[in-house]
Amino acid sequence: xxxxxxxxxxxxxxxxxxxxxxxxxxxxxxxxxxxxxxxxxxxxxxxxxxxxxxxxxxxxxxxxxxxxxxxxxxxxxxxxxxxxxxxxxxxxxxxxxxxxxxxxxxxxxxxxxxxxxxxxxxxxxxx
Amino acid sequence: xxxxxxxxxxxxxxxxxxxxxxxxxxxxxxxxxxxxxxxxxxxxxxxxxxxxxxxxxxxxxxxxxxxxxxxxxxxxxxxxxxxxxxxxxxxxxxxxxxxxxxxxxxxxxxxxxxxxxxxxxxxxxxxxxxxxxxxxxxxxxxxxxxxxxxxxxxxxxxxxxxxxxxxxxxxxxxxxxxxxxxxxxxxxxxxxxxxxxxxxxxxxxxxxxxxxxxxxxxxxxxxxxxxxxxxxxxxxxxxxxxxxxxxxxxxxxxxxxxxxxxxxxxxxxxxxxxxxxxxxxxxxxxxxxxxxxxxxxxxxxxxxxxxxxxxxxxxxxxxxxxxxxxxxxxxxxxxxxxxxxxxxxxxxxxxxxxxxxxxxxxxxxxxxxxxxxxxxxxxxxxxxxxxxxxxxxxxxxxxxxxxxxxxxxxxxxxxxx
Numbered sequence: 001x002x003x004x005x006x007x008x009x010x011x012x013x014x015x016x017x018x019x020x021x022x023x024x025x026x027x028x029x030x031x032x033x034x035x036x037x038x039x040x041x042x043x044x045x046x047x048x049x050x051x052x053x054x055x056x057x058x059x060x061x062x063x064x065x066x067x068x069x070x071x072x073x074x075x076x077x078x079x080x081x082x083x084x085x086x087x088x089x090x091x092x093x094x095x096x097x098x099x100x101x102x103x104x105x106x107x108x109x110x111x112x113x114x115x116x117x118x119x120x121x122x123x124x125x126x127x
Numbered sequence: 128x129x130x131x132x133x134x135x136x137x138x139x140x141x142x143x144x145x146x147x148x149x150x151x152x153x154x155x156x157x158x159x160x161x162x163x164x165x166x167x168x169x170x171x172x173x174x175x176x177x178x179x180x181x182x183x184x185x186x187x188x189x190x191x192x193x194x195x196x197x198x199x200x201x202x203x204x205x206x207x208x209x210x211x212x213x214x215x216x217x218x219x220x221x222x223x224x225x226x227x228x229x230x231x232x233x234x235x236x237x238x239x240x241x242x243x244x245x246x247x248x249x250x251x252x253x254x255x256x257x258x259x260x261x262x263x264x265x266x267x268x269x270x271x272x273x274x275x276x277x278x279x280x281x282x283x284x285x286x287x288x289x290x291x292x293x294x295x296x297x298x299x300x301x302x303x304x305x306x307x308x309x310x311x312x313x314x315x316x317x318x319x320x321x322x323x324x325x326x327x328x329x330x331x332x333x334x335x336x337x338x339x340x341x342x343x344x345x346x347x348x349x350x351x352x353x354x355x356x357x358x359x360x361x362x363x364x365x366x367x368x369x370x371x372x373x374x375x376x377x378x379x380x381x382x383x384x385x386x387x388x389x390x391x392x393x394x395x396x397x398x399x400x401x402x403x404x405x406x407x408x409x410x411x412x413x414x415x416x417x418x419x420x421x422x423x424x425x426x427x428x429x430x431x432x433x434x435x436x437x438x439x440x441x442x443x444x445x446x447x448x449x450x451x452x453x454x455x456x457x458x459x460x461x462x463x464x465x466x467x468x469x470x471x472x473x474x475x476x477x478x479x480x481x482x483x484x485x486x487x488x489x490x491x492x493x494x495x496x497x498x499x500x501x502x503x504x505x506x507x508x509x510x511x512x513x514x515x516x517x518x519x520x521x522x523x524x525x526x527x528x529x530x531x532x533x534x535x536x537x538x539x540x541x542x543x544x
Contacts, residue, residue, distance in 0.1 A: 061392060066204045069250025071387035073299045074307050080532055080542065081306065081385060081484055086392075 236291015314517010451494020
């Protein structure tokens with residue numbers, strides 16, 4: 001239940017982030033592994049290199065239990081204001097962001113300490 | 128500058144304050160003052176300068192700050208804006224309400240809360256540090272209701288620890304009310320809990336009149352501690368690559384400040400230091416112009432601004448709210464240096480994210496509503512909540528956010544995001 005709530009909050013915050021750019025397409029894919037979860041979110045909004053660099057900087061802070069345990073609860077609860085991917089970056093095992101031909105792909109891995117995204121059973125090209 | 132080096136700076140800073148207290152106020156007088164604080168009533172407004180003198184008060188504040196730093200180091204918490212906010216808020220409020228036994232009882236309660244939910248204590252550390260807003264509950268039960276000293280101390284510790292257990296769930300939920308637009312979220316949490324606590328105590332016939340310890344005298348230490356501290360932070364921010372850091376400082380002014388806005392991460396440590404020093408200096412000059420005393424509560428307000436200038440406050444988002452407060456106070460013919468107004472002015476900056484996110488006009492309205500409300504909220508809860516402005520600010524932020532959200536959903540306004 002706790003994990004379900006976390007996934008819902010993360011999907012909500014990332015959806016907020018994508019929808020604020022008014023895309024024509026958004027795809028959310030979730031795959032469960034034995035010890036973790038992979039979320040892949042795609043959109044078709046073109047962003048500048050500068051924007052992508054800023055986003056990468058925001059999400060690459062790494063896990064911050066001291067902040068995520070308290071302020072991380074704001075994720076997915078935004079009524080007003082900008083979506084904030086850093087709230088997600090603090091609480092997940094790994095988050096990555098890459099440009100695709102159409103727009104953006106955000107990969108999020110949620111899992112225990114043993115979870116290794118590189119041993120994920122679905123090949124990258126099928127995600 | 129390494130992370131640990133920043134912790135070292137803070138440790139050295141507080142050790143110097145302790146040394147200065149002993150040198151200028153005398154060893155025995157400082158120790159006596161410190162002991163007096165541990166057993167005195169601490170509800171609003173209990174200016175420890177008036178109760179125990181400057182030396183004992185600064186010793187109390189520095190020791191509690193050092194204790195917080197050692198706890199953060201023990202838990203391996205990385206330096207961030209939240210660390211500065213928590214440490215300097217503790218220092219500031221230890222000048223008028225926080226003491227050693229009360230703070231330990233709250234921390235113990237939050238620790239128990241983390242054990243109950245099987246979370247690591249580090250996940251609740253900032254709730255614990257800010258949660259000491261409810262310290263006056265301990266001193267009320269221990270020293271104000273005429274219980275046997277040992278029974279009083281134990282009852283105070285147990286009761287305050289129980290409150291600490293409830294702090295994390297309520298604090299987390301309160302964030303959702305105002306959506307991060309009130310920087311002192313635990314103030315709102317403590318105010319909410321205080322409504323229950325004060326009602327229980329009043330039903331048990333405990334009288335909860337506000338206290339009025341408000342020092343009017345000034346000494347050299349309390350006059351100079353703020354400008355010297357500001358200077359220190361500005362120098363730390365400028366000593367290496369000043370041009371780059373000044374540029375970052377200006378880009379920091381564009382941040383809206385909504386919780387959690389860690390300026391150390393979003394800009395740079397040095398730009399954050401410049402912001403801390405500059406913003407606090409502006410408010411210190413205002414304190415002097417308004418002829419307010421530099422007593423415990425006023426210095427507490429300034430130190431809280433110093434800390435939160437690393438975690439949400441900047442010049443651009445603070446000034447509209449403060450102007451709203453000052454204009455309203457003048458219109459209501461309230462003296463700008465009266466306790467409620469000067470404290471309301473300094474702590475109204477809890478609403479800085481409102482002006483940072485929704486513009487100057489909304490900031491002015493927020494400031495006006497804040498000063499109207501904050502004069503009465505302390506009375507509602509018998510002065511049990513040290514972060515009275517956080518409580519009032521939370522109510523104002525929740526009100527404004529709900530109205531704006533409603534208007535935006537009805538397509539009546541379009542907010543700049």
